Structure formats: C-alpha cells, structure tokens
Amino acid sequence: MKEETYSGVIYPVENAVDKEIPPELTKLVLFPPRSRRASGRRKKTRYPSTGEKLVPKVKKLIPNKCTKCFQPEHNRSTCHKPT
Numbered sequence: 040m041k042e043e044t045y046s047g048v049i050y051p052v053e054n055a056v057d058k059e060i061p062p063e064l065t066k067l068v069l070f071p072p073r074s075r076r077a078s079g080r081r082k083k084t085r086y087p088s089t090g091e092k093l094v095p096k097v098k099k100l101i102p103n104k105c106t107k108c109f110q111p112e113h114n115r116s117t118c119h120k121p122t
C-alpha cells in the first residue's frame with residue numbers, strides 16, 4: 040500500500056495556462072468589501088479567565104475618537120463607516 044503511493048513519478052505540466060474565463064464573468068464589475076474589520080477575536084468580547092483580576096477603569100479626560108470618522112464612543116475597528 041505504502042509502496043504504491045510512492046511508486047509513480049509526477050511531472051509538472053508544461054506551459055501551464057490559466058483556463059479560459061467565460062465572457063459573463065469578465066463583464067462583471069467586482070468591488071472589494073465596503074468595510075474592513077481587523078482579523079481575529081475582538082477584544083471587547085473577551086471573557087476574563089478564572090482568577091483574573093479585573094482592574095477598575097480610570098476615565099480618560101479626553102475620550103478616544105475614531106480615526107476613520109472622528110466620532111467618539113467607538114474606534115476604527117468597530118467603525119461602521121465604509122472605507
């Protein structure tokens with residue numbers, strides 16, 4: 040069984056060319072998503088681990104503002120404004 044798997048030799052295809060794209064697809068105008076969100080788990084939804092002490096938050100004098108739309112109370116990663 041194992042010998043059969045490795046017995047053959049595979050050669051790369053010469054002059055590899057992309058498959059022909061049908062005209063219906065080339066006519067389509069595609070845009071990237073209207074908004075981007077950072078990958079990974081969002082910090083706001085993280086649960087504190089067992090035994091983890093929650094430090095009480097000290098309010099900042101100047102609140103943070105979104106760098107995309109310059110509105111307070113949210114940041115760039117949670118902004119709903121399209122890019």
Ligand SMILES: [Zn+2]
Nearest residue numbers: 105107108118
């Ligand atoms: Zn914003």
